[in-house]
Amino acid sequence: MAERHIQGIRIEGLRKRYGEGDTAVDALKGVDMQVAPGEVVGLIGPSGSGKSTLLKCLGAVIEPSAGRMTLGQEVIYDDGWQIGDLRALRRDNIGFVFQAPYLIPFLDVTDNVALLPMLAGRSNSESRRRALELLEALDVAHRARAMPSELSGGEQQRVAIARALVNRPPVILADEPTAPLDSERALAVIRILNQMAQQFSTAIIVVTHDEKIIPTFRRIYHIRDGRTHEEAGEAKSLE
Amino acid sequence: MISLAGRDILHAWGKFVFTGVGLGLLIGVTLTMAGVYRGMVDDAKVLLDNSGADLWVVQQGTLGPYAESSSLYDDTWRSILGAAGVLRAANVTYLTMQVRRGERDVRAMVVGIVAGEPGQPGQPGFLVAGRHITRSHYEAVADLASGFQLGDRIQIRRNHYTVVGLTRRMVSSGGDPMIFIPLRDAQAAQFLKDNDAIVRQRARTAANPAFGAPNVLDAVLASQGSNPYVNAVLVQIEPGHDPEAVAEPLRRWKRLTVYTRQQMEEILIGKLIATSSKQIGMFLVILAIVSAAIVAFIIYTLTLGKIREIAVLKLIGTRNRTIAGMILQQAIGLGLIGFVVGKIAATFWAPFFPKYVLLETGDALRGFIAVVVICILASVLAIRAALKVDPAEAIGG
Numbered sequence: 001m002a003e004r005h006i007q008g009i010r011i012e013g014l015r016k017r018y019g020e021g022d023t024a025v026d027a028l029k030g031v032d033m034q035v036a037p038g039e040v041v042g043l044i045g046p047s048g049s050g051k052s053t054l055l056k057c058l059g060a061v062i063e064p065s066a067g068r069m070t071l072g073q074e075v076i077y078d079d080g081w082q083i084g085d086l087r088a089l090r091r092d093n094i095g096f097v098f099q100a101p102y103l104i105p106f107l108d109v110t111d112n113v114a115l116l117p118m119l120a121g122r123s124n125s126e127s128r129r130r131a132l133e134l135l136e137a138l139d140v141a142h143r144a145r146a147m148p149s150e151l152s153g154g155e156q157q158r159v160a161i162a163r164a165l166v167n168r169p170p171v172i173l174a175d176e177p178t179a180p181l182d183s184e185r186a187l188a189v190i191r192i193l194n195q196m197a198q199q200f201s202t203a204i205i206v207v208t209h210d211e212k213i214i215p216t217f218r219r220i221y222h223i224r225d226g227r228t229h230e231e232a233g234e235a236k237s238l239e
Numbered sequence: 240m241i242s243l244a245g246r247d248i249l250h251a252w253g254k255f256v257f258t259g260v261g262l263g264l265l266i267g268v269t270l271t272m273a274g275v276y277r278g279m280v281d282d283a284k285v286l287l288d289n290s291g292a293d294l295w296v297v298q299q300g301t302l303g304p305y306a307e308s309s310s311l312y313d314d315t316w317r318s319i320l321g322a323a324g325v326l327r328a329a330n331v332t333y334l335t336m337q338v339r340r341g342e343r344d345v346r347a348m349v350v351g352i353v354a355g356e357p358g359q360p361g362q363p364g365f366l367v368a369g370r371h372i373t374r375s376h377y378e379a380v381a382d383l384a385s386g387f388q389l390g391d392r393i394q395i396r397r398n399h400y401t402v403v404g405l406t407r408r409m410v411s412s413g414g415d416p417m418i419f420i421p422l423r424d425a426q427a428a429q430f431l432k433d434n435d436a437i438v439r440q441r442a443r444t445a446a447n448p449a450f451g452a453p454n455v456l457d458a459v460l461a462s463q464g465s466n467p468y469v470n471a472v473l474v475q476i477e478p479g480h481d482p483e484a485v486a487e488p489l490r491r492w493k494r495l496t497v498y499t500r501q502q503m504e505e506i507l508i509g510k511l512i513a514t515s516s517k518q519i520g521m522f523l524v525i526l527a528i529v530s531a532a533i534v535a536f537i538i539y540t541l542t543l544g545k546i547r548e549i550a551v552l553k554l555i556g557t558r559n560r561t562i563a564g565m566i567l568q569q570a571i572g573l574g575l576i577g578f579v580v581g582k583i584a585a586t587f588w589a590p591f592f593p594k595y596v597l598l599e600t601g602d603a604l605r606g607f608i609a610v611v612v613i614c615i616l617a618s619v620l621a622i623r624a625a626l627k628v629d630p631a632e633a634i635g636g
């Protein structure tokens with residue numbers, strides 16, 4: 001299993017065109033990116049530069065127009081060819097964290113997290129055990145039986161991160177995960193993501209505008225007008 | 240795997256319970272409508288059972304006294320009694336009319352029976368109180384549903400009767416309580432004219448030169464003053480005889496129309512209450528459509544309120560089948576709540592209906608299946624909306 005995760009994320013010459021003819025929009029014009037397992041990289045760029053489009057391509061919810069994407073050892077897109085079972089790919093290989101936590105309001109904290117292993121066919125007790133383990137690691141285990149509406153914003157976000165991690169996906173995609181949080185909590189979330197990346201050899205991409213967290217990245221991809229270029233970050237200590 | 244539908248229902252139970260109760264009352268009305276129909280059929284059968292007859296002899300070419308007017312001479316029964324296989328035969332009259340007690344009047348079916356011969360067909364049968372009619376005039380046995388009590392003085396046309404006995408579940412096919420009175424009184428009541436009409440008729444007859452001779456005029460006047468007709472003769476056949484075999488010679492030789500129990504039941508149910516049952520059928524169809532619309536609307540609204548969650552569920556890899564199942568289970572859950580509420584409501588309010596409401600287990604079962612089917616159909620719209628949700632929506636812009 002661990003073997004599979006070794007390669008992290010590799011994107012080569014990725015293009016995405018929305019629409020056709022006169023109204024076509026070239027949102028991605030050749031994106032190259034590489035994220036190693038255990039690494040957290042930042043993806044920043046002005047509005048409309050293609051950040052969300054890139055996450056959607058990687059998240060297997062929209063199909064790119066050209067290029068190549070590899071997750072772990074698996075090629076998921078290659079110039080018009082796309083892997084068959086996108087649903088299973090998302091379930092087993094990709095964790096999502098959004099700006100808002102989007103927890104399922106009618107499930108308690110444990111089951112919000114345990115739902116993913118359950119969907120993957122694990123038993124309820126095994127799934128809950130895994131969920132509790134992660135909630136423990138993310139310091140929200142004391143709220144395990146609460147409903148999402150009873151949690152603070154920061155707690156909800158940590159539950160959402162637990163959910164993204166619970167199936168031990170090789171990849172986590174986070175879209176503005178710290179936007180609603182104050183700087184202390186925002187930094188806490190980034191610290192957790194870094195810990196998890198190392199602990200589970202996960203490759204993590206964090207899309208952000210957030211000045212508070214940008215200095216923490218070791219590597220940053222700038223995206224402008226559909227193209228990326230890489231840059232070293234400040235790698236400010238999180239301790 | 241946990242039940243997403245169940246968790247959602249528990250989470251939003253207020254919404255479900257309130258909608259379920261509303262739907263339940265509708266289902267209760269539906270079950271009651273079916274019960275009203277069953278009650279009519281049952282009333283018809285009880286009417287036939289209580290008459291104690293195996294054969295109904297009626298005026299030739301008519302459908303008998305329950306369906307239309309039928310009259311026979313009141314001495315026909317003697318010749319019927321002589322026929323092979325006939326054990327007993329009795330005259331009977333039926334007339335639906337208003338029966339008064341003091342200021343109040345009750346719509347009732349007045350049944351004329353030969354007094355003082357219990358065991359004869361047409362007799363009231365089992366009494367819950369009092370005794371049978373023993374005199375040949377001015378006594379009555381009333382059904383409890385009329386509201387009359389023992390010793391009450393009731394008025395039928397111009398005459399007063401004393402209630403001497405009470406029956407239960409003796410009603411006409413229209414659900415009106417039966418009131419039994421002696422045959423002679425009933426015959427008179429059917430054709431009773433007011434005094435002025437009698438005087439005028441006598442004058443007219445006397446003025447007719449054809450009745451010139453004094454004896455002839457008296458005889459004619461006497462014949463006009465009485466009513467020698469009954470509506471039917473009820474026949475019991477000897478044990479071991481086939482009703483059809485006894486009926487056939489009566490039809491052929493006496494030139495009368497004779498119905499067996501089976502045929503009478505077909506007339507009552509197939510002709511008399513056919514229109515009412517179609518009416519009820521229409522109601523059932525409309526109620527089914529309204530219930531379906533309510534379930535569809537509620538489930539659709541609940542689903543639209545969860546579009547974000549559904550997008551997230553899809554994004555994290557939930558199968559379409561699981562999401563469709565969740566919506567379907569919620570619809571069926573709503574139906575279940577509705578059915579339970581409806582069944583309880585119908586059972587509770589059925590006794591308060593003026594006519595007999597018979598709630599059959601079979602109908603409840605059919606109703607239950609219909610509710611489930613309707614809920615499944617009603618969830619189609621919501622399921623389609625949910626399946627169209629794009630998982631990309633969860634990621635947003």
Ligand SMILES: Nc1ncnc2c1ncn2[C@@H]1O[C@H](COP(=O)(O)OP(=O)(O)OP(=O)(O)O)[C@@H](O)[C@H]1O
Binds near residue numbers: 047051
């Ligand atoms: N479904 C779509 N159809 C057509 N054009 C689209 C669609 N989605 C995005 N675009 C266009 O693609 C370009 C990139 O959009 P994208 O949402 O990836 O930007 P973004 O970097 O996420 O911006 P923001 O920071 O504002 O969220 C924009 O010009 C946008 O208008």
Ligand SMILES: [Mg+2]
Binds near residue numbers: 051052053635
């Ligand atoms: Mg965006």
